[in-house]
Amino acid sequence: MRHLPTRTSLRRVAGALTAGLLCTAGLAAPAVAAPPAAAPTAPALDDGLALTPPMGFNNWNSTHCRADFDESMVKAIADIFVTKGLKAAGYQYVNLDDCWALPSRDADGRLVPDPARFPNGIRAVADYVHDRGLKLGIYTSxxxxxxxxxxxxxxxxxxxxDARQFADWGVDYLKYDNCNNQGVDAKARYTTMRDALKATGRPIVYSICEWGENKPWEWAADVGHLxxxxxxxxxxxxxxxxxxxxNLPLAAHAGPGHWNDPDMLEVGNGGMTxxxxxxHFSLWSVMAAPLLIGTDLRKASDATYDILGNREVIAVDQDPLGRQGTVVSSEGGRWVVAKEMADGSRAVALFNESGRARRIATTAGxxxxxxxxxYTQRDLWQHRSSNTAGxxxxxxxxxxxxxxxxxxDRAWAKYPPAVELGLDADPLVEAGTPATLTSTLTDLGRTPAERVRVxxxxxxxxxVKAASPTTAASLPTGRSLRTRWSLTAPPGTPTGSYDLTLAASHRSPAGVRVDSVLPLTAxxxxxxxxxxxxxxxLPWLSATNGWGPVERDTSNGEQAAGDGRPLTLGGVVYAEGLGVHAESTVEFYxxxxxxxxxxxxxxxxxxxxxGSVAFEVWADDTKATATGVLTGAMPAQPVTADVTGARVVRLVVTDxxxxxxxxxxxxxNARLSC
Structure with missing residues (x-):
């Protein structure tokens, strides 16, 4: 289902309103169609499909129902899969989302492809995709x-x-949505389509898209593949x-042939850095999520192709053991998520939820x-290996x-030691006033790091001036080179974010040079x-929001800046404050x-x-207060937080x-007393 711009949970409203209209008119909602008498009841899914998470493309996130979603686009995507190496990297499915059909069925009750979008029909598109060694997906509800x-x-x-039509057209994947469902039990609706697909005799990967409302992870392992x-x-x-x-807490329910799906990829669409x-790509991969590209590849940047085509990250997602990564720790937005791999190794994501550089650590054990x-440690974005003592x-x-x-790995000694670069504090600088920072380079390896420079x-x-040594002849395991720096922005420098780079080099005992770079923001x-x-x-240091920008003195309008309404809680209108949309974090110095x-x-x-949200106030890395979950049916709640001594205050809203x-x-009426 698409979350339309008004964001009033239309997917739920659509089903409820349609059912209500039918009842008002004295009509019964249609029953789920019974299978033909000859069709056996489908067994649990043991059909060999989707043994690893499906990979491919879906047009919705980049085109919605725009006119440029058509046959030529689909063919172009299939060609790009081949020419850009995406097919070789594992992407298979070219999937059509909503708007491919006419609004009405024909006289025989059959679906009719929109002749303006698909003048040669769906079968011709499927043939084109198949000729390139790829597979075609389609959408309905x-x-x-x-x-x-x-x-x-x-x-x-x-x-x-409908299933018969899809099979006759050569469809290989069905995305089955949840709108206008007339209140019919979800398990019954989705099981009927499972049986219908099975009856066609064609292998079709079956994607259940009911938004998690009925906890499909508890009942759908023998109904759909994801x-x-x-x-x-x-x-x-x-x-x-x-x-x-x-999605993270549901790891126990995923495995070969039955996957948790936290929705498609947005990589390359422009709303994130x-x-x-x-x-996004790393975390979807460590969660063994389907990787369905949602950007228009005809317009994608080299950086987007680099992300989507990273075969070492894709290998984490496609590992045949089929384990979804689990949370090892998550304190203060410092996430460690680990995924067991078929060869006994672990893929480990060190994920920083916060708006500042943070040290995140765990151990092999x-x-x-x-x-x-x-141990041998392979960085899947830097594409290099090192040894670590644990x-x-x-x-x-x-x-x-x-x-x-x-x-x-017994061969760990052939790799240089892993080192970690970091700073002891956030680079927060008042123009014209020197700020003191301390960088740290630590040898994490079992072998020494030699000829170290920062x-x-x-x-x-x-x-930028160093106030202590920037070199060391050798660092044994666990030892660090700590360097003090004086950093001064010229007087009059406007407030805002500026790039810093902490760079280092070291050599292994065998003389192999390793260069390290840590991009930072001052x-x-x-x-x-x-x-x-x-x-x-007040000016903020950073602001992130679930929909649209953070608004000053109005509610969140979800789209362009300034499209909100007066802040109103429990019938009381407030002249001042911030309007946000979960998940949201706004940081202030x-x-x-x-x-x-x-x-x-x-x-x-x-x-x-x-709506249901929870509010938190953080003083540096300490949670100063939290409300628990508040809903739209509840009155405004006053909050007070002691932030004495904090350099940074964060206003956080979770979902x-x-x-x-x-x-x-x-x-x-959010206020800060200083």
Whole structure:
């Protein structure tokens, strides 16, 4: 289902309203069609399909129902799969989403491809895709109509005839949505289509897209090959993060032929940075999620192809053991997720949820590896191997992910020692005033790091001076080179983010040189004024949101800046505050000069009783207060947090654990006392 711009959870409304209209008219909702008498009941799925998570393309995230979704696009994507090496990397399916059909069936009740989009029909497109060694997917809904507002025909009551059409066209994959379902039991609707597909005799991968509302992971292993565990993804950090958190706890339900699906990839669509897209791709892979490209590959950048085509990361997703990664730790947004691999190694994602570079660490034992003198560690984005004495750690950039594969390998000694670069504090700089930072280079390996050098560089015009040694002849296991730096932004430098680079080199005992680079961000900041200030009047260090931008003094409108309404909680209108949409984090520099945060918080009245969120205030890395889950049916709740001594205050809104539909959250009358 598509999450349309108004974001009022239309997928649920569509089913409920249609059922209500039928009841009002005195009509019964259509029953799920019974199978023909000759059709046997389908057994549990042991058909050999989707033994690894499906990989391919779906047009929806980049085109929706636009006119450029047509036969020529589909053919072009198939050609690109071949010419750009995506087919060779494992991508197979070229999938059509909603809007491929006419709004009405023909006189015989058959689906009719839109002749403007597909003048030669679906069979011709399938033949073209098959001729390139690829497979074709198609979309419909387990309801009377699909999810698009135009109301294309759904398959409810037509399961067997529609499945037969799909098979006759050469379809290899069916995405089966959940709109306009007339209130018919989900398991019954999806099981009927399973039986219908089985009756065709054609192997068709079956994707259950009911948004996780009926917990399909508990009943669908013998119904479909994959099932959505979440609502729809959007091309934003907050959306990706929310879906990640919903899917991670379900690892026990995934395996060969039955996968948890947190929705399609947004990599390359422009709403996130390349760092965030690498995290998206890494985390979907460590979760053994389907990898369905959602960007228009005809327009994709080289960086997008580099992410989507990373075969070492893809190998994590496609590992034949079929384990979904599990959470080892997640304290303070420092996530460690580990996935057992068929060869006994572990894929380990060190994921930094926060807006600042953070050190994230674990051990080989903690991720399930046996005790050993040393281990081989392969960085799957840097494409290089090293040895480690057992510590797996890195300073991870904001919103970044370091993905490594660690093994108890007897050949560890042939690789250079792993080293870790980091800073002891966030680079927060007041213009014209020197800031003191300390960099650390630590040998994590079993062998010494030799001829070690470090260098810190900043923007043109900034002054960067080392105040202690930048070299070391040798660092044994666990030892560090610590270097103090003085960093000064020129007077008058505007507030904002600026790039820093911490670079290092070292040599292995065999003389092999290894270069390391840690990209960092320095923020030029201003201390808040003394007294009490509204957060809507203060500059923020960073802001992320589930839909649309964070708004000052209005609610969140989900699209362009300034499209919100007056902040309203429990019928009370507030002139000041912040309007956000879960998942959301807004960070402010407080310079250790402030004491108290106050606000009235809740789900904005514009969402009625819908929405469920939780509010948190963080003082540096300490949670100062939290509300628990609040819904749109609850009144505003006052919050007060002691932030004394904090350099940075974070206002965080999480999704309440049920996805981000209708999660318009207000920090009404939010104030900071300094």
């Amino acid at each position: 387990a309801g009377s109509k699909t999810c698009n507002s135009a109301g294309f025909p759904g398959a409810l009551g037509h399961e067997y005839s 099932w959505r565990t979440t609502g729809d993804i959007s091309d934003s950090w907050g959306s990706m993060l929310s879906l990640l958190k919903q 390349d760092t965030e897209y690498r995290s 903690a991720v399930g590896l046996p005790a050993a003198r040393a 510590t797996v750690s890195a300073t991870v950039p904001a919103h970044g992910t370091v993905l490594v594969r660690v093994a108890a 260098r810190l560089t900043g923007p043109e015009g900034w002054t 923020n030029v900041v201003l201390s808040p004024p003394p007294g009490t200030s509204g957060f809507g009047d 407080t310079g250790a000069a402030c004491e108290t945060v106050t606000a009235d918080v809740g789900v904005d009245d514009e969402k009625g009783a819908a 309440g654990g049920d996805g981000i539909d209708s999660d318009h959250a207000d920090w009404a």
